[in-house]
Amino acid sequence: MGFVKGHGTENDFVLLTDPDGELDLTPARVRALCDRHRGLGADGVLRVVRAGALGEAVAEGIAPQDWFMDYRNGDGSVAEMCGNGVRVFAHHLHAAGLEVRTGFVIGSRAGARPVIVHAAGAVGDVIVEMGPAREGGTSTATVGGRHVEGVVVDVGNPHLACVVDDVAGLDLTSRPEFDHDVFPHGVNVELLTPLVDGAVDMRVHERGVGETRSCGTGTVAAALAALHHDGRSTGEVRVHVPGGEVLVRIGGGRSSLRGPSVLVARGVLDAAWWAAQV
Numbered sequence: 001m002g003f004v005k006g007h008g009t010e011n012d013f014v015l016l017t018d019p020d021g022e023l024d025l026t027p028a029r030v031r032a033l034c035d036r037h038r039g040l041g042a043d044g045v046l047r048v049v050r051a052g053a054l055g056e057a058v059a060e061g062i063a064p065q066d067w068f069m070d071y072r073n074g075d076g077s078v079a080e081m082c083g084n085g086v087r088v089f090a091h092h093l094h095a096a097g098l099e100v101r102t103g104f105v106i107g108s109r110a111g112a113r114p115v116i117v118h119a120a121g122a123v124g125d126v127i128v129e130m131g132p133a134r135e136g137g138t139s140t141a142t143v144g145g146r147h148v149e150g151v152v153v154d155v156g157n158p159h160l161a162c163v164v165d166d167v168a169g170l171d172l173t174s175r176p177e178f179d180h181d182v183f184p185h186g187v188n189v190e191l192l193t194p195l196v197d198g199a200v201d202m203r204v205h206e207r208g209v210g211e212t213r214s215c216g217t218g219t220v221a222a223a224l225a226a227l228h229h230d231g232r233s234t235g236e237v238r239v240h241v242p243g244g245e246v247l248v249r250i251g252g253g254r255s256s257l258r259g260p261s262v263l264v265a266r267g268v269l270d271a272a273w274w275a276a277q278v
């Protein structure tokens with residue numbers, strides 16, 4: 001079976017192209033692929049499948065012939081959406097000749113995500129319409145022993161985006177403690193600086209992964225929290241993450257994410273190794 005390895009601002013993925021949905025992608029196989037010692041190493045897996053090939057019902061705005069991003073976290077869990085993943089997914093579709101249009105829809109469990117591919121060369125450049133970023137009040141978490149407060153944001157997946165004064169100093173080695181009544185299915189926790197000259201610095205602890213070098217949906221949540229902290233509800237924010245920079249726009253009940261994508265390698269999984277990972 002062929003694979004592609006890629007990343008978006010160093011949030012890295014293994015892509016498995018499975019148009020007809022034939023792959024038995026078990027949690028154990030996802031964990032093995034993502035393991036940085038016994039597998040290829042990645043934060044998550046993107047299965048590239050036609051929406052119509054999925055047994056599950058897909059959301060409004062997604063046609064059976066659309067490509068669907070079946071996203072899995074490195075721990076094997078399923079997540080609704082991945083903003084960096086969508087950009088890498090779109091880049092891969094172009095590079096593999098599976099899509100020739102520059103503007104098209106990618107399906108996700110959070111709904112249809114229209115993309116525009118501005119470049120699909122060595123470094124891709126993709127804008128994703130991320131849908132509404134819904135604010136749901138405030139909540140708290142404990143991060144490395146420190147109490148933090150943040151904005152609850154639904155970007156299709158759950159986030160707690162916290163403006164703090166020392167992003168670099170907080171310990172994200174272990175999973176933040178959070179309010180399970182507010183986040184019954186877990187949460188991605190972002191730490192960010194206040195908005196200065198239209199930009200913030202952000203770090204993230206991702207549900208199902210750990211600290212990663214970027215999280216696209218997290219940057220949208222962070223932009224909303226930064227604007228909120230600045231007394232605004234709309235605007236454009238450059239989000240600096242350890243793995244690079246993305247641009248988020250929020251306004252008119254919608255959000256968009258623009259950023260790079262890199263396809264690193266193409267290869268073939270060993271059939272015996274794959275069969276042993278059940």
Ligand SMILES: N[C@@H](CCC[C@H](N)C(=O)O)C(=O)O
Binds near residue numbers: 073084157158214
């Ligand atoms: N890295 C992704 C988000 C992946 C899913 C997340 N860990 C979750 O469980 O919700 C992104 O770029 O958005």
